[in-house]
Amino acid sequence: MPPRRAMSVKSAVVPFEPAAPPAPLSRLVHHDVLERWRAADRSAHAPHIVAVPRGDGEDWAAAALVTARPHTAYLKIVDAVGDVPRAVEAVVSHARHRGLAQVKWEGWTVGPGAATAAGFVPLSAPRTPAEEAGGPRTGYVRRLHDGAVTEPPYYGQTTHFTxxxxxxxxxxxxxxxxxxxxxxxxxxxxxxxxxxxxxxxxxxxxxxxxxxxxxxxxxxxxxxxxxxxxxxxxxxxxxxxxxxxxxxxxxxxxxxxxxxxxxxxxxxxxxxxxxxxxxxxxxxxxxxxxxxxxxxxxxxxxxxxxxxxxxxxxxxxxxxxxxxxxxxxxxxxxxxxxxxxxxxxxxxxxxxxxxx
CATH class of the missing domain: 3.90.70.10 (Cysteine proteinases)
Structure with a gap:
């Protein structure tokens, strides 16, 4: 799928503090989703919230938890909540502003229909045995550049040395x-x-x-x-x-x-x-x-x-x-x-x- 032109979305970017999430986020995100966000120590991957304020500026219409490995050229949406399309476009705008190559989206709470509508394509499911794979069963990617890179199969090593x-x-x-x-x-x-x-x-x-x-x-x-x-x-x-x-x-x-x-x-x-x-x-x-x-x-x-x-x-x-x-x-x-x-x-x- 060719890259789509990003919509202009006004957004705010704030650090994600698991012990003290912003009040607008607490009102927006489901308890189970917030607990999963807190379950891992994401601090090494610069976790932050990309939020879309409501018209009055006092609350949020949408938000996404975003992380990435250091020294790489992508952002990953762990979940988007509220007005999901607006949250995702805000993340894409954020990534474009930083000159990154792609945005990924973990499939915890999003299905292929919503991901495709937002300009993402499905990633092939990993070949790793289910008991070893961890993470979501599905994932998606939106490339922010022209051209395509063919997709290899993904297989995660099952030992520390292979x-x-x-x-x-x-x-x-x-x-x-x-x-x-x-x-x-x-x-x-x-x-x-x-x-x-x-x-x-x-x-x-x-x-x-x-x-x-x-x-x-x-x-x-x-x-x-x-x-x-x-x-x-x-x-x-x-x-x-x-x-x-x-x-x-x-x-x-x-x-x-x-x-x-x-x-x-x-x-x-x-x-x-x-x-x-x-x-x-x-x-x-x-x-x-x-x-x-x-x-x-x-x-x-x-x-x-x-x-x-x-x-x-x-x-x-x-x-x-x-x-x-x-x-x-x-x-x-x-x-x-x-x-x-x-x-x-x-x-x-x-x-x-x-x-x-």
Whole structure:
């Protein structure tokens, strides 16, 4: 659906304080909805209320709870209450004013008819097992730019350590080399077992595992570090045997024909790869988006003006973060450049998968 022209909606933006919501909001929102808003600690995602005042200015005709991951280019409507169309247009105007790429809407209290009427399109339901998925069953997105980014399936990792395997599986499903219905825990753990450096997947091992699983897929590893990586948190004796495994992965890369490029992969090069129809598995730190410096794999699969669109297989449920945040997630180039500079050495690791 092409972007719609936003209506001019007068609105107010105020922080959301769970313990002391504004009086106009308390009169507008249903108790059950307000309790769900309070159930998570959303403080890291800048929760705020976008409200539409009534004519007298003393009360609100509509309001929406809005959040977003830091250092990203979207807003998420958790719920809209009151005059819902006016609340949603106020959020869209707010997002446009900030130069953002999209607005998402969690499907807790909105159905497809109302979402479509507001200019949103449905997101494909996640492939994650129901007991693992969390969040709403449905979600919607309204793009605020021209052009379209094709939608991969969303699958959330079911362990703390299988992000690399999941990003590779989602990339191959997106490319049509893997049936979407085969995205499941068995596939996740099987590919992780072949790629792991116990428990993480380092770039070379992940690239080799992808090539072994899909021999027709061109794979290139980018790693601007000439030593074993992702080992600094381990004691010396545990670093040693993991380093042996990484050296073995490098030798295996030579045997199966996976090139290892030691140049630093730039944001321009990532955009160029995506423009050629390639997909980029990128190693990032979660410090910017989630507040803790943990290495993590995401899939870069599309671009919009000023941002790269990623799939993140991990969500922080305790912060109110759901698959709606992590799916089709636009991240500004500068933010992604910072996230993918991995401490302590400042290296960058990536695996690029080309068309067959």
């Amino acid at each position: 992000c690399g395997a999941v990003t590779a599986l989602v990339a191959q499903a997106h490319a049509g080399r893997l049936p979407r219905e085969s995205l499941d825990r068995r596939a996740e753990l099987t590919l992780w077992r072949d790629a792991t450096n116990f428990p993480a997947c380092e770039p070379v091992g992940l690239g080799v595992a992808v090539r072994r699983a899909w021999p027709s897929s061109p794979v290139t590893v980018f790693l601007d570090a000439d030593r074993p990586v992702l080992l600094d948190q381990y004691p010396a004796d545990e670093q040693e045997w993991r380093a042996v495994l990484q050296r073995a992965s490098r030798a295996e890369a030579g045997r199966v024909g996976v090139p290892i490029d030691s140049h630093r992969l730039s944001m321009t090069a990532i955009r160029s790869a995506l423009g050629r129809g390639e997909q980029v598995l990128l190693l990032v730190s979660l410090a910017g988006m989630q507040g803790f410096d943990v290495p993590h794999w995401v899939l870069c699969h599309g671009v919009v003006p000023g941002a790269v669109v990623i799939e993140d297989p991990w969500t922080n449920t305790a912060a109110g973060d759901t698959w709606v945040d992590a799916h089709l997630l636009p991240v500004p180039d500068l933010s992604l450049d910072t996230m993918s500079t991995i401490s302590p050495d400042g290296f960058r690791g990536a695996v690029i998968i080309g068309p067959a």
